[in-house]
Amino acid sequence: MEKKVRVRFAPSPTGPLHIGGVRTALYNYLFAKKYKGDFILRIEDTDQSRLVVGAEEYIIESLEWCGIKFDEGVHIGGQYAPYRQSERKDIYKQYADYLIEKGNAYYAFDTSEDLGIKKKEYESRKQTFQYSSANRMTMNNSLAINDTEVKQKINNGEPYVIRIKIPEKETVEVNDLIRGKVIVNSSQLDDKVLFKSDGFPTYHLANVVDDYLMKISHVIRGEEWLPSAPLHVLLYRYLDWENEMPLFAHLPLLLKPEGNGKLSKRDGDKLGFPVFPLKWTDPKTNEISSGYRESGYFSEAVINILALLGWNPGTEQEIFSMEELINAFSLERVGKSGSKFDPEKAKWFNHQYLLKKSDDEIVNIFAKTLEEKDIKAEYKYILNVCRLVKERVNFVSEIWAQSYFFFEAPKIFNEKALKDKWKENSSQLVAEVKEIICNTENFTAAHLKETVSNYILEKKYGMGQVMNALRICIIGTSIGPDLFEIISMLGKEEIERRINFALQTVNAKFIK
RNA sequence: GGCCCGUUCGUCUAGCUGGCCCAGGACGCUAGGUUUUCAUCCUAGAAAUCAGGGGUUCGAAUCCCCUACGGGCUACCA
Numbered sequence: 001m002e003k004k005v006r007v008r009f010a011p012s013p014t015g016p017l018h019i020g021g022v023r024t025a026l027y028n029y030l031f032a033k034k035y036k037g038d039f040i041l042r043i044e045d046t047d048q049s050r051l052v053v054g055a056e057e058y059i060i061e062s063l064e065w066c067g068i069k070f071d072e073g074v075h076i077g078g079q080y081a082p083y084r085q086s087e088r089k090d091i092y093k094q095y096a097d098y099l100i101e102k103g104n105a106y107y108a109f110d111t112s113e114d115l116g117i118k119k120k121e122y123e124s125r126k127q128t129f130q131y132s133s134a135n136r137m138t139m140n141n142s143l144a145i146n147d148t149e150v151k152q153k154i155n156n157g158e159p160y161v162i163r164i165k166i167p168e169k170e171t172v173e174v175n176d177l178i179r180g181k182v183i184v185n186s187s188q189l190d191d192k193v194l195f196k197s198d199g200f201p202t203y204h205l206a207n208v209v210d211d212y213l214m215k216i217s218h219v220i221r222g223e224e225w226l227p228s229a230p231l232h233v234l235l236y237r238y239l240d241w242e243n244e245m246p247l248f249a250h251l252p253l254l255l256k257p258e259g260n261g262k263l264s265k266r267d268g269d270k271l272g273f274p275v276f277p278l279k280w281t282d283p284k285t286n287e288i289s290s291g292y293r294e295s296g297y298f299s300e301a302v303i304n305i306l307a308l309l310g311w312n313p314g315t316e317q318e319i320f321s322m323e324e325l326i327n328a329f330s331l332e333r334v335g336k337s338g339s340k341f342d343p344e345k346a347k348w349f350n351h352q353y354l355l356k357k358s359d360d361e362i363v364n365i366f367a368k369t370l371e372e373k374d375i376k377a378e379y380k381y382i383l384n385v386c387r388l389v390k391e392r393v394n395f396v397s398e399i400w401a402q403s404y405f406f407f408e409a410p411k412i413f414n415e416k417a418l419k420d421k422w423k424e425n426s427s428q429l430v431a432e433v434k435e436i437i438c439n440t441e442n443f444t445a446a447h448l449k450e451t452v453s454n455y456i457l458e459k460k461y462g463m464g465q466v467m468n469a470l471r472i473c474i475i476g477t478s479i480g481p482d483l484f485e486i487i488s489m490l491g492k493e494e495i496e497r498r499i500n501f502a503l504q505t506v507n508a509k510f511i512k
Numbered sequence: 513g514g515c516c517c518g519u520u521c522g523u524c525u526a527g528c529u530g531g532c533c534c535a536g537g538a539c540g541c542u543a544g545g546u547u548u549u550c551a552u553c554c555u556a557g558a559a560a561u562c563a564g565g566g567g568u569u570c571g572a573a574u575c576c577c578c579u580a581c582g583g584g585c586u587a588c589c590a
Binding site: 010011012014044045046047049050108110112115126127128130159160161163176179182184185188189190192193195196197198200202203204207222223224225226227228229230250252253255257261262305308309310312314315316318332335336337338339340341342344345346347348349355389391392393402417420421453456462463464465466467468470471472477478479480481482483484 | 513514515516517518519522523524525526527528536537538539540547548549550551552553582583584585586587588589590
C-alpha cells in the first residue's frame with residue numbers, strides 16, 4: 001500500500017514569513033490536499049538566539065489569511081505533538097548518541113576561537129577550512145584523542161558538539177522530484193554539527209528526526225536546501241531509516257525583480273511592493289513593513305499569483321480558486337528556474353478577483369473608507385456606487401478616488417478638463433440641459449438619457465460637446481462612469497445646485 | 513575559491529518522449545474600434561537569432577559536450 005501523504009511546512013520563527021515562504025507553504029498544502037494527505041505546521045526554533053517575538057503568531061495568522069489550513073501543528077496539536085522543536089528538545093540527543101555509538105558521529109571540543117583561527121589560517125592560504133576527513137584528526141575531537149581523555153572532558157563539563165563523520169569518498173545520491181538525480185561525492189561534504197553545545201540539535205538532525213517520527217512522506221522545501229540534502233540522506237542511512245526516507249522536492253527560489261538574489265525578509269518595502277503577506281512591525285526597531293492584506297490585496301489573488309510563480313497547469317487557465325489549484329497541482333509541473341515577482345501582474349490579478357467579488361463584499365470594505373471620512377450614506381447608495389466604479393479599479397482602496405463626487409460636490413474644477421472640453425458656448429448648453437433635467441419627472445438613468453439625448457439631437461448639438469461640459473459641472477472633472485447614472489443617483493436638487501455653482505464659478509473664471 | 517542548481521519575449525510562462533515552432537498564451541506596452549469622458553471591453557501590433565559555441569541527426573528550443581552568465585550553499589542559522 002502507498003504511504004499516506006504527509007507533508008510539513010517548517011519555518012523558523014526568526015521574523016515574518018515572506019511571500020516565498022508562503023509559496024512554499026502553499027505548494028505543500030496543494031500537494032497534501034491533492035492526495036488527500038495531511039499538512040503539518042512544525043516550528044523549527046532550535047536556534048534560541050534568533051527567536052523573534054511574535055514571529056510564530058505572525059506565521060500562523062498569515063497562512064490563515066491565505067486560506068492555507070493545517071491538519072496538525074503547533075497551534076492545533078495532533079497525534080505527533082509537540083510540534084515545536086524546542087519542546088521536543090529531549091528526544092534528539094538519543095539519536096546523536098546512537099550515531100556516536102555506531103561510529104557515524106563524534107564529539108568535538110574545538111571552541112569557536114579555535115575554529116576561527118583555523119579559518120583564518122586557511123584563508124591566508126586562499127583555501128577554505130572545512131571540518132572534514134581531511135583534517136579531523138588534527139582537531140580537538142573524540143576521534144583524535146583517546147577515550148579516557150574524552151570521558152574526562154565530558155565529566156569535567158567541557159562544552160562539546162556532536163559532528164557527523166562523513167565518509168571519505170562515497171557517492172551520495174539524492175533523488176529530487178523536480179530536478180531528478182543529483183549526485184554528490186561525500187568528499188565535498190563537511191562534518192556538520194548535529195548537536196550543539198547548548199543542548200539543541202541543529203536543523204540537520206532535528207529535521208531528519210522529526211520528519212521520520214512524524215511520518216513525513218515528502219519534503220517540499222526551497223532550493224537553498226539542496227546542497228545539504230545529501231547530508232540528510234546520509235543521516236537517514238545512519239539512523240537506519242533509509243527505507244522510510246521521505247521523497248525530496250526542492251523548489252526554485254523567488255528572486256528580486258532587479259534580477260539578482262533571492263527574495264529575503266530584509267527586503268521589506270524597498271522593492272516597491274510588499275514582500276510580506278501581513279503588515280509587520282519589527283519588535284526591536286519598530287520598523288514597519290507593509291503587507292498584502294493591508295495594501296488591499298485579496299488573499300485569493302495573492303494565492304493565485306504565488307501558485308503561478310514557478311508552477312503552471314499546462315493549460316491557458318490563469319485564474320484559479322484554491323479548489324482548482326488543488327485539483328490541478330502537481331510537482332512535475334513545477335519549473336526548475338527561479339522567478340521574479342511581477343507587481344504589475346499582481347495588480348491585474350487583484351482586479352480579476354475584485355470583479356468576481358460580490359457587490360456586498362466590496363461595499364463592506366469600502367464602507368470603512370467612508371466611515372473614516374465621516375461620510376454617511378445609505379447602503380443601497382454605496383452599493384450602486386461600487387457597482388458603477390468597480391471595473392475601473394484594481395483595489396477597493398482606489399474606489400474613493402473614482403467615486404468621491406457621489407458623496408461631495410466639487411469645489412474646484414479640473415484645469416485640464418476645462419481647457420480641453422470647455423468651449424465658448426458650454427455655459428449656454430449646460431444651462432439649457434439643466435432645464436431639461438430639472439423638468440424630468442422620471443429620474444432613472446435610462447429615462448434621463450432618452451430625454452436629454454432627444455433634446456440634444458433635436459437641437460443638433462454635439463452629444464460630446466454637451467455631455468463633457470455637463471460632466472465637468474457635476475463632478476468637477478472629465479472622467480468617470482456614465483453621467484446619467486450619476487445624475488440619477490445624485491437627484492434633481494443636488495444636480496441643480498451643482499450646475500448653478502459650477503456655472504457661476506466657471507463663468508467668473510472665464511470673464512477674468 | 514570549491515560544490516550544487518539553473519538559462520525561451522521586459523516579466524510570468526507553453527514547449528517535456530526531437531519534425532505540427534522562422535516559437536504559443538498572459539501581464540505590461542503601442543495603435544485602432546466602441547463610448548458623453550476616463551476606465552472596462554473588442555481587434556490588431558511590436559516584443560525571445562530559444563544565453564553562446566560545438567556536436568548527434570535527414571531534421572534540435574527540445575538529446576550530448578564545452579563556455580559564459582545568473583542563483584544557491586559553503587555557521588555550534590534555518
